[in-house]
Amino acid sequence: MPLSLTIKQVEGKPGQVYYPLHLTDNSIPTPGPAQLLIKLSAAALNHRDLFIRQHLYPGISFTHPLLSDGYGTVTALGASCSPTSHTLLNKPVLLTPLRGWLSDPLGPEDNGARYAVIGGAAQYDVGTAQEYVLVDEDEVIAAPGHLSAAEGAALPLVGLTAWRALVSKSGNAQAGRNILITGIGGGVALQALQFAVAMGVNVFVTSGDSGKIARAREMGAVGGVVYRDADWDKQLKALLPSDRPYLDAVIDGAGGDVVARTVKLLKSGGVIVVYGMTVGPKMDWSMLAVLKNVELKGSTMGSRREFVDMIDFVREKGIRPVVSRVVVGLGNLEAIDGLFDDMKAGRQFGKLVIQIDGAAEGGRESPAKL
Numbered sequence: 001m002p003l004s005l006t007i008k009q010v011e012g013k014p015g016q017v018y019y020p021l022h023l024t025d026n027s028i029p030t031p032g033p034a035q036l037l038i039k040l041s042a043a044a045l046n047h048r049d050l051f052i053r054q055h056l057y058p059g060i061s062f063t064h065p066l067l068s069d070g071y072g073t074v075t076a077l078g079a080s081c082s083p084t085s086h087t088l089l090n091k092p093v094l095l096t097p098l099r100g101w102l103s104d105p106l107g108p109e110d111n112g113a114r115y116a117v118i119g120g121a122a123q124y125d126v127g128t129a130q131e132y133v134l135v136d137e138d139e140v141i142a143a144p145g146h147l148s149a150a151e152g153a154a155l156p157l158v159g160l161t162a163w164r165a166l167v168s169k170s171g172n173a174q175a176g177r178n179i180l181i182t183g184i185g186g187g188v189a190l191q192a193l194q195f196a197v198a199m200g201v202n203v204f205v206t207s208g209d210s211g212k213i214a215r216a217r218e219m220g221a222v223g224g225v226v227y228r229d230a231d232w233d234k235q236l237k238a239l240l241p242s243d244r245p246y247l248d249a250v251i252d253g254a255g256g257d258v259v260a261r262t263v264k265l266l267k268s269g270g271v272i273v274v275y276g277m278t279v280g281p282k283m284d285w286s287m288l289a290v291l292k293n294v295e296l297k298g299s300t301m302g303s304r305r306e307f308v309d310m311i312d313f314v315r316e317k318g319i320r321p322v323v324s325r326v327v328v329g330l331g332n333l334e335a336i337d338g339l340f341d342d343m344k345a346g347r348q349f350g351k352l353v354i355q356i357d358g359a360a361e362g363g364r365e366s367p368a369k370l
Contacts, residue, residue: 001025001026001027002025002026002027002028002130002131002132003023003024003025003026003130003131003330003331004023004024004026004065004127004129004130004131004330005021005022005023005024005065005066005067005129005130005330005336006021006022006023006024006061006062006063006064006065006066006120006127006129007019007020007021007022007052007053007060007062007066007120008020008021008022008062009062012055013055014054014055014056015054015055015056016054017054017055018053018054019052019053019054019055019062021066021333021336021337023330023331023333026130026131026132028132029132029134030076031076031077031078031134032078032134033078033079033080033081034078034080034081034082034136034137035077035078035081035134035135035136035137036074036076036077036078036081036085036088036093036134036135036136036137036140037074037075037076037077037132037133037134038070038072038073038074038075038093038095038132038133038134038135038140039072039073039075039131039132039357040070040071040072040128040130040131040132040133040356040357041071041072041073041092041149041153041355041356041357042070042071042072042149042150042152042153042326042353042354042355042356042357043067043069043070043071043128043129043153043353043354043356044067044069044070044128044150044153044154044157044187044351044352044353044354045067045069045339045340045343045351045352045353045354046067046068046069046157046158046187047186047276047278047343048068048117048119049066049067049068049119049120049340050340050343050344052066052120053340057120059116059121059122059123060120060121060122061120061121061122061125064119064120064121064122064124064125064126064127065119065120065125065126065127065128065129065130065133066119066120066127066128066129067119067120067127067128067129067354068097068098068117068118068119068127068128068156068157069095069097069128069153069154069155069156069157069158069351070094070095070128070133070153070156071092071093071094071095071143071147071149071150071152071153072092072093072095072133073090073091073092073093074088074089074090074091074093074140075089075090075132076089077089077137078137081137082137085137088140088142091142091143092142092143092149092152093140093141093142093143094140094141094142094143094152094155094156094311095118095126095128095133095135095139095140095156096139096140096141096156096304096307097117097118097119097156097157097160097301097307098115098116098117098118098160098301098304099114099115099116099118099123099124099126099139100112100113100114100115100116101115101301101302101303101304102303102304102305103303103304103305104303105168105303108303117157117301126139128153129330129354130330130356131330131356131357138304139304141307141308141311144311144314144315145315146315146318146320147314147320147321149355149357150323150326150353150355151320151321151323153351153353153354154187154321154322154323154350154351154353155191155311155314155321156307157187157301158186158187158188158190158191158321158351159191159307159310159311159314159321160301160302160306160307160310161188161191161275161299161300161301161302162188162189162191162192162195162251162275163191163195163302163306163307163309163310163313164275164299164300164301164302164303164306165188165192165251165273165275165299166179166192166195166196166251166273167195167306167309168299168302168306169271169273169297169299170248170249170251170271170273170297171249171271172201172248172249172271173195173196173199173201174199174200174201175199175200175201176200176201176202176244177201177202177248177249178201178202178204178240178241178244178246178247178248179196179201179202179203179204179247179248179249179250179251180203180204180205180206180236180247180249180250180251180252180262180265181193181196181203181204181205181206181221181250181251182205182206182227182250182251182252182253182254182258183206183207183252183253183254183278184205184206184207184212184213184216184221184224185207185209185212185346185348185349185350186253186348187321187322187350187351188253188275188276189205189251189253190216190219190321190322190349190350191321192251193205193216193219193220193221194219194220194319194321194322195313195319197219197220197221198313198317198319202222202241202244203216203220203221203222204221204222204223204224204225204236204239204240204247205221205223205224205225206224206225206226206227206232206236207224207226207227208226208227208228208346209226210226212349213225213226215349219322222239223239225239232261233261233262233264233265236265237264237265240265246265246266246267246270247262247265247266247267247270248266248267248270248271249266249270249271249272249273250262250266250270250271250272250273251273251275252272252273252274252275252276253274253275253276253277253278254276254277254278254279255274255276255277255278255279255280255281255282255283256277256279256280256283257283257284258272258274258283259272259283259284259285259286259289259294259296260284260286263286263288263289263292263294264288266292266294268292268293268294269292269293269294269295270292270294270295271294271295271297272294272295272296272297273297273298273299274296274297274298274299275298275299275300321350321351322349322350322351323350323351323353324342324348324349324350324351324352325339325342325348325352325353326353326354326355327339327353327354327355328354328355329354329355329356330354330356336354339352339354
């Protein structure tokens with residue numbers, strides 16, 4: 001029978017508990033009038049999945065399947081599906097990783113009342129850690145033909161998050177601009193790097209690992225600095241080009257002291273876009289930032305409209321998301337736990353993926369790749 005992967009509730013306080021993975025047998029569902037049945041081939045992890053297992057994410061579910069990112073094939077359609085959906089029958093698609101945000105550039109409609117990321121969420125029963133999933137027909141998009149199943153699964157959530165932060169929010173996704181992307185190696189940061197390089201942006205990066213900086217340079221980054229160095233901001237200043245010796249924008253997923261470290265490097269009216277705060281839930285704002293008219297913008301995920309725009313860009317530019325490691329088999333809980341361990345330790349460079357349709361083979365792994 002088809003499998004789905006959830007978490008099992010055990011006793012423990014948020015941040016101290018670590019919910020174990022749990023497999024459930026399911027029957028193959030039948031699509032409703034305007035639904036599609038998707039046979040999933042691959043799904044990918046995100047940091048929110050680790051937070052869910054630690055009960056550090058709001059509105060979690062112990063019955064709905066985990067994971068937000070999915071690549072699969074349309075195998076059946078509901079009776080009222082549109083002609084467009086009929087063209088997707090037996091074709092690979094990507095699932096939208098969220099619900100309740102259609103197109104408003106400012107944020108989710110209805111003040112976010114219907115907004116949620118799918119996967120292990122109480123509000124919506126859709127998750128991609130299962131072999132078959134039902135979705136409304138407008139919650140998929142044809143997968144770019146140049147992507148493998150693992151690459152396709154690696155794209156949705158981080159691609160959308162990076163697109164909104166870089167394109168919609170920074171206002172500096174333009175050729176010749178200087179942009180700093182922090183924490184290179186994470187999925188969002190790497191996707192922002194790929195998008196920015198394809199747009200002709202001069203990209204600089206930070207990481208705690210010099211090897212990750214070297215790999216980012218191979219992908220088109222101009223240079224980078226190790227944030228563990230006490231003077232990394234001074235090192236970064238020395239890397240900026242003489243004809244444009246300042247940053248136009250910062251794309252950040254850490255928070256912490258990013259304002260204090262970058263405010264002197266930013267141009268007047270420069271922008272700091274924060275899509276995550278892995279260092280801590282608070283950050284300082286300085287008077288110098290005020291005097292320089294620096295803008296601090298929060299950014300999270302994006303709309304369905306932005307998702308379509310992002311996928312079109314990936315298709316046009318032939319961008320391949322970076323996959324760090326793949327394990328085979330939704331039932332291979334030990335190997336999947338190993339992916340979570342990679343994320344906890346920060347070992348990954350790119351996305352961590354489960355190849356679902358190889359479940360019978362159990363346990364094979366692919367090496368990291370670019």
